[in-house]
Amino acid sequence: MRVEDGPHAVEIRGLRKRFDGQDVLQGLDWSIPRGRxxxxxxxxxxxxxxxxxxMLGLMPINGGTVEILGEPMDEPRGERLHRIGYVPQTFDLFPWMKVAAFLDFTSAFYRSWDAALCARLLEEWSIDTRKRISTLSQGQRQMLAIIRALAPGPDLILLDEPVASLDPKARRDFLATLMPLIQGTGRTVVFSTHITTDLERIDADIALLRDGAIAFTRPVQAVREQIQKAVLRADAGTAYVEPPQVPGVLAARVDSGAACYVVDAGDPETLTSLQALAKREQAQLSFTTLSLEDLFVEMA
Incomplete structure (x- = not known):
């Protein structure tokens, strides 16, 4: 596998995308380290x-720049097509083709195709190559799309909610097979999902997309160890309408009259500010550990 010399597989600066006059991506900046x-x-x-x-150049942008594997991604072409594996949210291509014919057709476009890996995954995931794609279940079609993305041995793999159509047991079995194929190989993987339990099973960095920007990026282990919820509760009969401003908090809201903050327990300045606020307002301050699902609820 070719490995790029640069430290980042993806560099995005000021990315804007607008639909019907409304910004969906609002000046988004994001750097994705190689091999993560x-x-x-x-x-x-x-x-x-x-x-x-x-990111892939499959949709026109309204501003900003995207670089993938060290080159501007103004359109998908040439060398990079052999180095990027992409699995869309739904796989609806070539429904009339049989699985074997589809894979033969697809492999012809790549100079490097791992036929042994392809055969192994077809067997492990119980995909009958004699069937037409249209007769496969949604989960099997998604698995076929993943085989198509992995077999060329790409340097960058983008998975758009690849297991959303699977039941919990099938998702767990699928991830147990998939992750050893992509982690520790030097490949960069972006795994889009809203299912937090899937991310807790893998050694990943978490990037939270909120309000059109990447609001938060941390390794899962750091989330478990450092991210906490701080609750500031005033004396009986007093309720907050808006959370008092505290520098450095990751999120803030009011719940049942209490001011709730998501904080990094490793940031002494933020903790000192919270403690000073609690003392000044004679309020009770408490901390609880957040799971990844808790963090998602609090910040998303």
Whole structure:
């Protein structure tokens, strides 16, 4: 596998995408280190699919720049097509073709195609190559799309909610097979999802897409160890309408009259500011650990 010398597989600066006069991506900046697995987390409709398609040049952008593997991604072409694997949210191509014919047809476009890996995954995922694609279940079609993306041995793999159509057991079995194929190989992987439990099972960095921008990026382990919820509760009979401003917090809201903040427990300045606020307002300050799902609810 060819490995790029630069430290980042993807560099995005000021990316804007507008639909019907409304900004979906609002000056988004994002650098994706080479060789990492990134879980792109966001609510349904947050713009995850739009972001991935803009990254690949499959959708025109309204501003900003995208570089993939060290080159501007103004349109998908040439050498990079052999180095990028993409799995869309739904796979609806060539429904009339049989699986075997589709894979033979697809492999002809790539100078490097791992036929042994392809055969192994077809067997492990119980995909009958004699069937037409239209007769496969949605989950099997998605698995076929993943085989098509992995077999050329790409340097960058973009997976757009690849397991959303699978039940929980099938998702767990699928990830157990998939992740050893892509982690620790030097490949860069972007794994778009809104299912937090899937990301907690893999060693990934978490990137949260919110309000048209990447609002938060941390390794899963750092989320478990450092990210907490701070609750500032005033004396009985007093309720906050808006959370008092505290520098450095990751998110803030009011819940049942209490001011709630998402904070990095490793940031002493933010913690000192919260403690000073609690003392000044004679309020109770408490901290609780957040799971990845808690973080998603609080920040998304």
């Amino acid at each position: 697995t990134i879980g792109l987390l966001g609510r349904n409709g947050a713009g995850k699919t739009t972001l991935l398609r803009c």
